Amino acid sequence: MSSFLRPLAYRHRWIYDTVTAVSSLSVGGVQRLRGLGLEVMKARLQPGAAVLDLCCGSGEAAAPWLLAGFNVTGLDVSPLALNLAASRHPHLQRVEGLAEAPPFADAAFDAIQLSVALHEFPRQEREIVLRQCLRLLRPGGWLVLVDLHPAGPWLRLPQWLFCALFETDTATAMLEDDLPSQLRGLGFNQVEQELLAGEALQRITACRPTARPPRRTVMNNSNLDQTAAELGMGGRLAPEQDNAGYRKRMERRQQVQRQRVEERNKEKGLVLVFTGQGKGKTTAGLGLALRTLGHGERVAIVQFIKGGWEPGEARALKAFGDQVSWHALGEGFTWETQDRERDQQLVGNAWQTALGYLKDPSIKLVLLDELNVALKLGYIEVSTVLDGLSQRPELCHVALTGRGAPPELIEAADLVTEMTLIHHPFREQGVKAQAGIEF
Numbered sequence: 001m002s003s004f005l006r007p008l009a010y011r012h013r014w015i016y017d018t019v020t021a022v023s024s025l026s027v028g029g030v031q032r033l034r035g036l037g038l039e040v041m042k043a044r045l046q047p048g049a050a051v052l053d054l055c056c057g058s059g060e061a062a063a064p065w066l067l068a069g070f071n072v073t074g075l076d077v078s079p080l081a082l083n084l085a086a087s088r089h090p091h092l093q094r095v096e097g098l099a100e101a102p103p104f105a106d107a108a109f110d111a112i113q114l115s116v117a118l119h120e121f122p123r124q125e126r127e128i129v130l131r132q133c134l135r136l137l138r139p140g141g142w143l144v145l146v147d148l149h150p151a152g153p154w155l156r157l158p159q160w161l162f163c164a165l166f167e168t169d170t171a172t173a174m175l176e177d178d179l180p181s182q183l184r185g186l187g188f189n190q191v192e193q194e195l196l197a198g199e200a201l202q203r204i205t206a207c208r209p210t211a212r213p214p215r216r217t218v219m220n221n222s223n224l225d226q227t228a229a230e231l232g233m234g235g236r237l238a239p240e241q242d243n244a245g246y247r248k249r250m251e252r253r254q255q256v257q258r259q260r261v262e263e264r265n266k267e268k269g270l271v272l273v274f275t276g277q278g279k280g281k282t283t284a285g286l287g288l289a290l291r292t293l294g295h296g297e298r299v300a301i302v303q304f305i306k307g308g309w310e311p312g313e314a315r316a317l318k319a320f321g322d323q324v325s326w327h328a329l330g331e332g333f334t335w336e337t338q339d340r341e342r343d344q345q346l347v348g349n350a351w352q353t354a355l356g357y358l359k360d361p362s363i364k365l366v367l368l369d370e371l372n373v374a375l376k377l378g379y380i381e382v383s384t385v386l387d388g389l390s391q392r393p394e395l396c397h398v399a400l401t402g403r404g405a406p407p408e409l410i411e412a413a414d415l416v417t418e419m420t421l422i423h424h425p426f427r428e429q430g431v432k433a434q435a436g437i438e439f
Helices: 006-010 015-022 030-034 036-042 062-067 079-088 125-138 156-166 169-174 179-186 222-231 243-263 282-295 312-323 340-358 369-377 380-389 405-411 425-429
Strands: 049-055 069-076 092-098 109-115 137-148 189-195 202-205 271-276 298-303 323-326 363-371 395-403 415-419
Touching: 030 062, 030 169, 036 062, 036 109, 036 137, 036 202, 049 125, 069 079, 109 125, 125 137, 125 179, 137 179, 179 189, 179 202, 222 243, 243 340, 271 282, 271 380, 271 405, 282 298, 282 312, 282 363, 282 395, 282 415, 298 312, 298 340, 312 323, 323 340, 340 363, 340 369, 340 380, 369 380, 369 395
Parallel strands: 049 069, 049 109, 069 092, 109 137, 271 395, 271 415, 298 323, 298 363, 363 395
Antiparallel strands: 137 202, 189 202
16 A cells, blocks of 8 residues: 555655755765665676566666666566656667566576665565576576665654655555575575665665586486387287297397486485375375385484374384474475465475585485475475585485476486376265374
C-alpha cells in the first residue's frame, strides 16, 4: 500500500527531486547517491562490460555507468519512465519489462545494479527478483544493491517519517530483513555489506559463484559398450539355435564384460537422486542404507518432510545401534502442518543437521529423504544444497529422494533414477496406507 504523498511526488517531478535531494544529503548529495553502485564496481569490471540497471526509472542511476564507459541496459516496467530516460540518457539501452521476469537470456550481464528500488517489492516478489539477478549474471558477475537499512539513533525518526510519507509498506518490511543472509541463501557468495548515511542506507555487493567444473568425465568406451549391446544378454533372445554357437556368443560376451569392468576402476563418493511420481524413492534410499550398514559402515538419515509418525524402517534400523543416525525432522505433509513459515524453519534446521553429517568423515552414506520436495516447495535453495554436497569427504555417498528434483540437482548427480507411476492402489482402488508397504 502506498503512502498518500507517493503518487503526488511521481506526478509532480519537482516534489520527487526535492525529496531525493534532501534524503541524499547524508551521503554527500544526489550525484553521490546515484553513483554508489559504480563506486565499488568500477575497479572490478572490464571496460565496456555489460551492466543491467534493474528498475532503472528515468535512468539517473545509470548515468554514472554510461559516463564511465560501460554498456548499460535499463529495465523498467513504466513506459513513461523509459521515455524520460530516452530523452535524458540516449545511450542507455532501454527495455520495458518486469523485474520479476526480465526478458533476457541467462548469464547475459557482468554486473547488475539495483539502486534504491528493491524495497518496493513485497518479500516474496523481492526473492524472485534476486533469483532473476542470479540467473542473469555471468559466472563471477556482480550484483550491487543500494537500499534502505534500519537507521542509527540520530536518523531513526527522519527515516520513519520518510517511509510513512513517501514509501510503501514494503519498505518498512524490508527494514526488518537481513538482506546479506538472504543473498547467501540464494547462492551468492562474497557478500559484503557497507552501512552509509547514519546506517540508514546499505550498499551490498554479492558475486555469482564461478561455474563448477564438470562432475563427470565421459569415458571413451563406446566400442565395448556397443559390442556388449550387440552380443546381448543371451537366453532365448540369442539367435543361435545350437548350443555350441550359443556358448561361443556368451564366452565373447563374458570377455567384453570383464574388460568393461577392468576399465571402470575408479572409486568416488556418488550423488544419487531418486525422483519421479512413482512409489519407491525412499525405499530405494533405505535399501542403500541397509547395504552400507551390512558392510560395517556408518549411515546418517535425515528426513525433511516426514516426521509425523515413526516408520517401520526406523524401528528395524535401531538394531544397528550407533552405526545409524536417524533424524525425522519434519512434521508431515504441507496439508497437515498448514504453516509455511514453520515448515521452512524445520527444513532449515534439518539442513543444518544434514550438513554436519556431510562434513563428517566417519559417515559413509548420508540419506536426505524428501529433500527434493523441500527444494520443489522453495523451502531451501538448490545452490545451498549443491554447496553442501561439495563439502563432503571424497568417498562419502549422498542419496536424495523425493519427487520434483530440480534440473540443477539432476545435472550435478552421478546417478538419477526416475520412478514412473503406472498403478497405485490408493488412487485406483481406495486401498489405505498399510504397514510394511507405506510405512
